[in-house]
Amino acid sequence: MTDEHHPGAGSAEAQAVAALAETYLADLREWTTIPAISADPAHRADLTRSADALARGLDRDGWPRIRRWDLHGVPSVYAEWPGDPGAPTLLLYAHHDVPPPAALADWRFPPFEPTVRAGSLYGLGVRGGRGRIAALRLGVRAHLAATGGRAPMASLRLLADGAGVPSAGSLYELLGEHPAELTGDLLLCCAAEDVRVRAVPLLRTALDIRELAGPPPLSAAPGPGADERVELPSLHGYAEALATLVRTAGARASGLTDRGSAA
Template identity: 45%
Template sequence: MHEFLARHEAELIEQLVGWIRLRSVAGLPERAPDLLRSAHWLAGALRAVGFPVVDIWKVEGAPAVYAEWCAAPGAPTVLVYSHHDVRAAKDDEWEETPPFEPAVRDGYVFGRGASDAKGQIIAHLWGVRAHLHATGREAPAVNLKFLVEGEEETGSGHLADLLAEHRDRLGADLVVFSDTLMWRADHPAVCTSIRGLVSARLEVRGPLRDVHSGAVSGPAPNPVLALARLIGDLHDKQGRVTLPGFYDNVTGPSERRRAELAALPFTEEDWLARSETRSANGEAGFTVLEQLWARPAAEVLSLLAGDPVGAARGAIPSAATAGFSIRTVAGQRATDVAEQLRRWVEANLGDHVDYELSIPEKMTGDAYESPEDHPAVLALAAAMEDGFGRPAGRMGNAGGGPAELLARTLDAPLVFFGTGLPEDRWHDSDERVSVAMLVNGAATLAHFWDRLSRSR
């Protein structure tokens, strides 16, 4: 596998570089043509690998790409899920290269989408190629289907409808979810869980308009102060989220899970260097890895009020807004947490200000855990050892995604495989992907299809 991939490494990189150049930014109407071009690019790449059926499914948000290669009667059918849309990027904040002018240096490909998630799809394409080369087969040893959507970065708003509309074509025995991170390049680990997500926007309103502070300062309601007090009460002194009922259905990591996470190589110094987070605190009584992958969390991602740029007007602002991101774990329901947030805001904000709390349904989703010791999990762990040259540990994914929706709608177990790393700077400037990770990831997938076909 590795010999074949090493011979074609330059071609792999060239493909990824060409795809990154397409500005398939999610959520911007002016980028709709680029999203369509990105979908056509991927469709062509899948056909070049050998997929006999490749379609572009037009979706209101952005096109999705579907492909299938089902020529292995009696073998498992696997649906690979990922996405080809990317986050917006500001050219002047990138130092290595402009975000859509990819650069290759020091073993990395730099550019928006290099790791999240175009690089992961490229690994899949070359994994199929390597699998066919190594086995001498004319078709994969398992029946493969791909669903690569175009609006994951904006919450997969139309994915549920897409799954329902094409349910008859998407049937599978297993789902492989490829929009995740791996722990370290030198220590592979099978991801077996992903957290859920509840996103919310809170606007607090004070005066009916921005008012000169010298005229009303003192008695006037200040929405910034009201919002700041509320945010300050989001966690207690132990780092626990204060929403009433938030932990009622959280069982905490099992002893087995704690042992799996403790077995991963971890030092705080290494974590801070790779994550660039300055310090580590959070919920008392749990390690950093347990907090990341086995405990829920609540964050404030944006805060806006007054005159954040330019000359200050000396006015009490009429409104202040904050964006919340709540990560849930198994046992919690996103709908329940959303209701807990509503009740908490109503009870704690006070009646001297008005407010509007919006929780878009498309920006909520439940956590998912792969079935313990499922044959596919064991096959993936063995394939990772083949691909990376050392035994694979166990880990989780701190972010969210439509894993639970896919598993529930398709009535199939789901496993995770990604080639990203915490230091790849997802959603930030100078996003990058390790070429070695792509190659080892492709080798892993090549072995996985063979092992999975024999795990029945």
């Protein structure tokens, strides 16, 4: 994408996103081919493939600690990237599973055959959990490129739930099994909205943590068919906003309260 697609086109974060975006789009397209439908036991092997693909991507990005947590046969991915000494910890909640495709007969393109048309990416999960994780990964790398640092300016802890859709049903058990890892100073939810409304109240109550107002939702212009799609500039904008959030997390830890608060 060229700079006119980015409201912050002159920023170091925007320039880094533009330079790195094609690599992460390719990763997202490959990931979208995996039908990791958590609600269907027949796709348990696909959930494992999805978790492993994410873990490999995080490893390529440089995350120094990556773990796969299996709960009742459902794999979640946890990753840590320690920040500067004294930096606040940002707990990132996301999910790598997808729902069963609805109204399949009305899709223009098969849900697990990602397609780019007219500046949008089509495929199941591209505007939900997977698209946000891809943008999150891109944002972290853009933050490092923009700052020239080896470590982010906030300590990052990422949980990519394997059973986020539709109810984040395994989250309570994950919190009980991994209390030392699943904590932080601020919470940032990078999940589809239907998952967010179930997961965030549990996380806030269990961890006594404040939610950071996150990037704007991923967007898609109305179009024919029932396909899930996302505009590529929206993915870039999400990554840019996340890169900025990581850079400014210290000030936000002392000045922000809940989602919707003034930044």
